[in-house]
Amino acid sequence: MSIHSPIFWHNASATQAFAQAFVAAHDLTNAIIELRGDLGVGKTTLARDLLQALGITGRIKSPTYAIVETYTGQDLQGKDVAISHFDFYRFNDPAEWEEAGFRDIFASKGLKIVEWANKAQPLLPAPDWVISIELLEHDVRCVTVTPSSGGN
Ligand SMILES: Nc1ncnc2c1ncn2[C@@H]1O[C@H](COP(=O)(O)OP(=O)(O)OP(=O)(O)O)[C@@H](O)[C@H]1O
Ligand SMILES: [Mg+2]
Structure with missing residues (x-):
């Protein structure tokens, strides 16, 4: 399973295989991954697959309404990884950046997976991966x- 671009996914299991290979290949204990693409292209699906590859077994909600969902996963060495999955599609109040704890x-440290990063500019730090x-x-x-x- 290649993680080198461009990659073609013909079905949902290709996305899962990519997520597993990506997690295996990189230290994600402190990283920002931006998921980019049109409405409905499959960003949340990839985020779920990445979360599952990091050991999250329960239900993975789309953060569309809450803007963020947080988890504790494990990397391949078994080290805990704090993970925050963001969807900024409905983010429109810059005051919330501070108040909702996004700045913190x-x-x-932790992995941040971000959908619709463009809606949180210029507050959002630059990603390590797009x-x-x-x-x-x-x-x-x-x-x-x-x-x-900053990517590794
Ligand atoms: N890799 C894939 N293979 C097959 N179907 C997929 C894949 N990824 C997503 N889909 C399908 O596309 C639809 C939208 O997926 P998803 O919610 O992940 O998109 P999104 O980019 O997060 O959307 P939004 O822009 O609303 O956040 C879902 O019905 C999902 O099942
Ligand atoms: Mg989504």
């Missing part, structure tokens, strides 16, 4: 992974 989350998903014909998804300067 980004200032703390994973972009594009829907092609016949339900095929083309995925590109871009490490930013």
Whole structure:
């Protein structure tokens, strides 16, 4: 399973395999992953697969309404990883950045998985990884992974 771009996902199990390989290949104990792509392209599905690859077994809600859902996962070494899954689609009050504790989350160690990061600019720190998903014909998804300067 390649994690090098571009990647083509022909079905949901390709997304799962990618998530497992991505988690196995990178130290995500303190990282920001931005998931980019059009409405309904599959960002939350990938976030769920990443969370499952990090050992989250319970129900994984989309953070669309709450903006953030938090978890404690385990990396491959069995080390605890604080994980925050954000969806900023409905974020429109900059005061909430402070009040809801988002600033504290980004200032703390942990993995942050972010959908709709553009709606939280310029408050959001730069991501370590950008994973972009594009829907092609016949339900095929083309995925590109871009490490930013801080990526590992
Ligand atoms: N890799 C995939 N393979 C097959 N179907 C998928 C895949 N990813 C997502 N889907 C389907 O696409 C639909 C939308 O997925 P999802 O909610 O993950 O998108 P999203 O990008 O998070 O949407 P939003 O922009 O609203 O946050 C779901 O019905 C899901 O089952
Ligand atoms: Mg979503």
